[in-house]
Amino acid sequence: MLRSIERAKLLDNGQLGAWETSRSRLNIPRRCAKTSVIGNRLYAFGGFGGALLDTIESAAIKVDGSLGAWRVEGQRFRIPRYVHSLKKASEAVYAFGGHNEKQGTGLREVEWSPIQAGIVTGWKPALSMRIGRYAHNAIGFKGWLYVLGGLDGINFLSSIERAVLSPKNHEIIAWQAGGLLSSPRANFAVVQYQNFVYLVGGTNTLGYYDSVEFAQINEHGDIGFWGSEQEAYDYQNNRVAARVGQPVDLPHKGKIAEAITSGSYTYIRVISPSGEEWLAAGRADYRIG
Numbered sequence: 623m624l625r626s627i628e629r630a631k632l633l634d635n636g637q638l639g640a641w642e643t644s645r646s647r648l649n650i651p652r653r654c655a656k657t658s659v660i661g662n663r664l665y666a667f668g669g670f671g672g673a674l675l676d677t678i679e680s681a682a683i684k685v686d687g688s689l690g691a692w693r694v695e696g697q698r699f700r701i702p703r704y705v706h707s708l709k710k711a712s713e714a715v716y717a718f719g720g721h722n723e724k725q726g727t728g729l730r731e732v733e734w735s736p737i738q739a740g741i742v743t744g745w746k747p748a749l750s751m752r753i754g755r756y757a758h759n760a761i762g763f764k765g766w767l768y769v770l771g772g773l774d775g776i777n778f779l780s781s782i783e784r785a786v787l788s789p790k791n792h793e794i795i796a797w798q799a800g801g802l803l804s805s806p807r808a809n810f811a812v813v814q815y816q817n818f819v820y821l822v823g824g825t826n827t828l829g830y831y832d833s834v835e836f837a838q839i840n841e842h843g844d845i846g847f848w849g850s851e852q853e854a855y856d857y858q859n860n861r862v863a864a865r866v867g868q869p870v871d872l873p874h875k876g877k878i879a880e881a882i883t884s885g886s887y888t889y890i891r892v893i894s895p896s897g898e899e900w901l902a903a904g905r906a907d908y909r910i911g
Contacts, residue, residue: 623651623671646681646689656708661740667708674702674723697744700733711762713737714792718769719755728754728774749794751783757808766843771803777904778806778826801845804835819845881908
């Protein structure tokens, strides 16, 4: 795991200049940390550094774009967060979900901190998401925040949740269904420009994506699927039904000899012509034989 920082100049033609390594290094190596510019400082939130991290670091951004020394902030997350998502919106910053190390599932917990004079003042619990998520992403638009896709256990998610923010104090006052991605996926990048959302790459059980997709956010805050929650549910069920009966080449084709359920997973012993192996699957009743 790395402590190093690299930077490149964004040129007038949209290309990147040469990459150079910053002399300023993180205090703690961090994998899958989330970053944000708040005030004149670059922040790194959470991640993994041999253990799941609740610590936060920041460094001043100088006039020439270089960084000052990194310092560990006194305000920590309320819980360690890894492969979580993070979004700065208005005068607050929000952290969503992450990986539950003990259960192997996604966290529903959300926390937020007001920002005063460019400083993260202290983390507070917020209204939890409907579904636990990790390896997801987040955006903000007007008075809403959105979390998109990700994983819960080994299940890839296509759902989007929308948080409604209080105009008075920026707290989350409700979570709503926010539409669907075109396919379940995790570990993708997302970019928002005006009311357009661009989804770049990602992965799911079918492999890795090299595609870029986009959707618009309409005046009601709907993204991706413009319909009611019931219509979205029916649409997803129709998509699944259309795939039933289509042959799919399975990487572990064989007979189930044994199934053991623990927590959010079912562990399956499969016997195939190539031998015997144990597989982890989402919790379900799997037929022996």
